[in-house]
Amino acid sequence: MSLRINADRLLSDLTHLSQIGAGQDGALWRIAGTKADRAGRDWLDKTMRVEGLHTYYDETGNVFSRRRNTTGPWLLIGSHADTVPAGGHLDGAYGVIAAMEVLRTLHEEGHPLADHVESVAWFDEEGVRPESAGGLVGSTALAGSAHAADLVGYLEIHIEQGRRMEKAGLNLAPVTGIVGVRRYQVSVSGQENHAGTTMWVDRQDAGRVAARIVAELKSIILAVDPKGIGNAGVISFGPGAANVVPGTASAELEIRASSDRALDGIEADLDATLSRIAAEENCAAELVRISAKPAAHFDQRVLSAVHEACLEKGRTDQLLSYAGHDASVISTRLPTAMMFVPSTGGFSHSNKEHTPDEQLVLGAQALLDAVLKVAPMLLEQEVGSPVALAA
Amino acid sequence: MSLRINADRLLSDLTHLSQIGAGQDGALWRIAGTKADRAGRDWLDKTMRVEGLHTYYDETGNVFSRRRNTTGPWLLIGSHADTVPAGGHLDGAYGVIAAMEVLRTLHEEGHPLADHVESVAWFDEEGVRPESAGGLVGSTALAGSAHAADLVGYLEIHIEQGRRMEKAGLNLAPVTGIVGVRRYQVSVSGQENHAGTTMWVDRQDAGRVAARIVAELKSIILAVDPKGIGNAGVISFGPGAANVVPGTASAELEIRASSDRALDGIEADLDATLSRIAAEENCAAELVRISAKPAAHFDQRVLSAVHEACLEKGRTDQLLSYAGHDASVISTRLPTAMMFVPSTGGFSHSNKEHTPDEQLVLGAQALLDAVLKVAPMLLEQEVGSPVALAA
Known part of the structure; x- marks a missing residue:
């Protein structure tokens, strides 16, 4: 040999x-x-x-x-x-x-x-x-x-x-x-409004929801799977003007983990966190799985x-x-x-x-x-x- | 009369x-x-x-x-x-x-x-x-x-x-x-990379920097001026793919406050926070004032x-x-x-x-x-x- x-x-x-x-x-x-x-x-x-x-x-x-x-x-x-x-x-x-x-x-x-x-x-x-x-x-x-x-x-x-x-x-x-890989589309719906005259308490800022879930993605993943990885590679706010509170926002999130069970856990936490943030910002938000590789x-x-x-x-x-x-x-x-x-x-x-x-x-x-x-x-x-x- | x-x-x-x-x-x-x-x-x-x-x-x-x-x-x-x-x-x-x-x-x-x-x-x-x-x-x-x-x-x-x-x-x-109104362009520069094989510690994720500063804008403003208002109406990540760690990111931020002194204070805190977040994410970031109304x-x-x-x-x-x-x-x-x-x-x-x-x-x-x-x-x-x- x-x-x-x-x-x-x-x-x-x-x-x-x-x-x-x-x-x-x-x-x-x-x-x-x-x-x-x-x-x-x-x-x-x-x-x-x-x-x-x-x-x-x-x-x-x-x-x-x-x-x-x-x-x-x-x-x-x-x-x-x-x-x-x-x-x-x-x-x-x-x-x-x-x-x-x-x-x-x-x-x-x-x-x-x-x-x-x-x-x-x-x-x-x-x-x-x-x-x-x-x-x-x-x-x-x-x-x-x-x-x-x-x-x-x-x-x-x-x-x-x-x-x-x-x-x-x-x-x-x-x-x-x-790793298993799952991708999600985050869609947030709020209320487009004047960025000066709309007080914080009256806002339904879809952009804040999208930014906050992107910012929290890493800690959500690591809390479930220390070997987990993720990415937010795409984001946009609508209508997309400096002086207009975003009425809509979207982002694409990707998560990778060593087992489907870990992916399930991350997905559940992601969904719960998105719901909590959306509620805090008076918006509606949806996490839709767009692809999954086991x-x-x-x-x-x-x-x-x-x-x-x-x-x-x-x-x-x-x-x-x-x-x-x-x-x-x-x-x-x-x-x-x-x-x-x-x-x-x-x-x-x-x-x-x-x-x-x-x-x-x-x-x-x-x-x-x-x-x-x-x-x-x-x-x-x-x-x-x-x-x-x-x- | x-x-x-x-x-x-x-x-x-x-x-x-x-x-x-x-x-x-x-x-x-x-x-x-x-x-x-x-x-x-x-x-x-x-x-x-x-x-x-x-x-x-x-x-x-x-x-x-x-x-x-x-x-x-x-x-x-x-x-x-x-x-x-x-x-x-x-x-x-x-x-x-x-x-x-x-x-x-x-x-x-x-x-x-x-x-x-x-x-x-x-x-x-x-x-x-x-x-x-x-x-x-x-x-x-x-x-x-x-x-x-x-x-x-x-x-x-x-x-x-x-x-x-x-x-x-x-x-x-x-x-x-x-209120006085100031607008800023946030430009973040990191390193575009494979979203699966690049471990968290090796990343220079420009998108995370932009999302985090957008998420923190409200608390930065309110800490300086309880009557202050702001908005992040525009954001984008480059190259903009679900499986690529963003190598660049930009956002437009607007702040409104009752005095120019308050605007100065918010601007300084915004700049310091952006620098801190960019350092934490191994990125370089710039806050450029693009307009100012006293x-x-x-x-x-x-x-x-x-x-x-x-x-x-x-x-x-x-x-x-x-x-x-x-x-x-x-x-x-x-x-x-x-x-x-x-x-x-x-x-x-x-x-x-x-x-x-x-x-x-x-x-x-x-x-x-x-x-x-x-x-x-x-x-x-x-x-x-x-x-x-x-x-």
């Missing part, structure tokens, strides 16, 4: 992919469905084909590769090939190239597990197109497809997109699950194996993912886990995305080592015989 | 003026400089001319009337003839018609003071046109004109545009002065006489005006005071503006009675002889 990935090939492939759809400043525009996105997937497909692997697009646009003439079952590994507008060169792309590198290493070395690993580049994770708001398009299609029955599990490596690992000095981290909890056995693979490379610590990933959807159908490499400065969704080469190489190697642990375990469960898979 | 105004003429003239520039719903569109505004002023001019009075437009567009062949000095009485878009039929118009009614009564009765009273319909008080933002155009021009030297003082009656009188059961109220304090002797005239009609109480009026500008040049009649429901700048007829009549009578007290006092001071003015 001293298989080594090819570090030069990994880095050179990443560089190549980072030139497809790049703007002048290096930011990437491989938005799902665009020509650049298609060119990227075509290049991934071709790259695996020239290595003698079998490649194919499914009807959604996901790109798969595996050894020719194998019958499965397979452990699926991969990530997504699309980017946000002006995105970075590692978000998604790193996990795709790392998975391809793992499969190629197994294939070249003639490792018996090579017949039981499939790599994937997911279509449209980011959900930038209006018709795919929410994203996770390719993985959602796979989770509901017949092909899922041929798979025994899923592993994904991704950049952290935050600063926790960098601050803690970690090179690798197993990921325990993915929290994902990864498979304990797969997670333990991934943790072991990370530990072999040094100090590590299990992390919760605050961003959504294809692994979240796939985990509803297959035993799944993820691992992170650090993001320098925490930058993501920008041309400032960066992870040092050594960490990128270490991550791909850890993914290979995790595959070597996880695949036998899941395949044994599936086919009932460990012998056929021994090296 | 038992002169009575003509209640029927007062109400019928008000009705007539309320039809010039009216929309289907009765809301008025006599925005300064429009055809409807000009038609309104032309009708006021004609109405006084047919009564045998001398009328004239000054170069700004203010419409004056007084007795023919008089040489002054005059006590000026009046209000403005223009409206906001979809405004009400009493804001300005009532004070104009009431002043005309007072002058006509004195004129018809052959009262010696009739030679020393001039009525005015001010041009463009509201400041709706972009080129006259801030308004008070006609009165500002008059205050700086040669004609001001021919005037001994100024009285104005206006609807309250708030609910204080209605709630206190007052029919008439002398006005002690007009507080007006009316002439004590004129105010006392007006108070007496109000008291003769029943219970009364001195009020501070929270809305701007032409009297504010004129008070910097001439001894000035105002009086209010109630606004039913506090509505103004809308077609819901209403004051019961009896109160409109009572107000115009009180204005006449105030003129009979104020004019001799100010004229005696000016011409040095009370005899010529006796009835």
Whole structure:
């Protein structure tokens, strides 16, 4: 089990992919469905084909590769090939190239597990197109497809997109699950009025209600879940004049927490606080949930194996993912886990995305080592015989 | 001194003026400089001319009337003839018609003071046109004109545009002065970031700064001036997406207080609080004053006489005006005071503006009675002889 990935090939492939759809400043525009996105997937497909692997697009646009003439079952590994507008060169792309590198290493070395690993580049994770708001398009299609029955599990490596690992000095981290995300529309209705002649006591200031709930969002979340996160990214007052007391106001709130139960608790407190503030300001207010992604909890056995693979490379610590990933959807159908490499400065969704080469190489190697642990375990469960898979 | 105004003429003239520039719903569109505004002023001019009075437009567009062949000095009485878009039929118009009614009564009765009273319909008080933002155009021009030297003082009656009188059961109220008004632009600069992967401690959330200062505006004002008022009518977060931590935010704040000293105190506290909040949120913030109207304090002797005239009609109480009026500008040049009649429901700048007829009549009578007290006092001071003015 001293298989080594090819570090030069990994880095050179990443560089190549980072030139497809790049703007002048290096930011990437491989938005799902665009020509650049298609060119990227075509290049991934071709790259695996020239290595003698079998490649194919499914009807959604996901790109798969595996050894020719194998019958499965397979452990699926991969990530997504699309980017946000002006995105970075590692978000998604790193996990795709790392998975391809793992499969190629197994294939070249003639490792018996090579017949039981499939790599994937997911279509449209980011959900930038209006018709795919929410994203996770390719993985959602796979989770509901017949092909899922041929798979025994899923592993994904991704950049952290935050600063926790960098601050803690970690090179690798197993990921325990993915936060649930809920979005709400706050709509407040008061009474538009003269901002000079309307005394405080006579006001129905919808703007104050919106500002106060935005200001309290953080403490509401932390009181329920110390690991919870949230955001108020959108706000507006109507009619929007300096000398008119706002008669209407709206805001968009987002909450993220480690369990659906925590999300329920935050939602209830948010609703109660909004009602209290609205009553204090003589307004009517409504909290409407406009989207909800459930929290994902990864498979304990797969997670333990991934943790072991990370530990072999040094100090590590299990992390919760605050961003959504294809692994979240796939985990509803297959035993799944993820691992992170650090993001320098925490930058993501920008041309400032960066992870040092050594960490990128270490991550791909850890993914290979995790595959070597996880695949036998899941395949044994599936086919009932460990012998056929021994090296 | 038992002169009575003509209640029927007062109400019928008000009705007539309320039809010039009216929309289907009765809301008025006599925005300064429009055809409807000009038609309104032309009708006021004609109405006084047919009564045998001398009328004239000054170069700004203010419409004056007084007795023919008089040489002054005059006590000026009046209000403005223009409206906001979809405004009400009493804001300005009532004070104009009431002043005309007072002058006509004195004129018809052959009262010696009739030679020393001039009525005015001010041009463009509201400041709706972009080129006259801030308004008070006609009165500002008059205050700086040669004609001001021919005037001994100024009285104005206006609807309250708030609910204080209605709630206190007052029919008439002398006005002690007009709040000073300052407007500020709050600009906050933070760091736009991923709303999931950026932990609270790593955020520079410009939106939280803007929301928190808006939420604290009321308590900051009240701590300095219990009579202070304020408003946050405009707010926005950039880039404005539910899943992006706002990197920029802006808001417009307005404060109103009874003295410039109070405004200074509120401004200092606002600035200090904004700095503290910005520091807590790791952001930079700026409070920029974009406009300032000083507080007006009316002439004590004129105010006392007006108070007496109000008291003769029943219970009364001195009020501070929270809305701007032409009297504010004129008070910097001439001894000035105002009086209010109630606004039913506090509505103004809308077609819901209403004051019961009896109160409109009572107000115009009180204005006449105030003129009979104020004019001799100010004229005696000016011409040095009370005899010529006796009835």
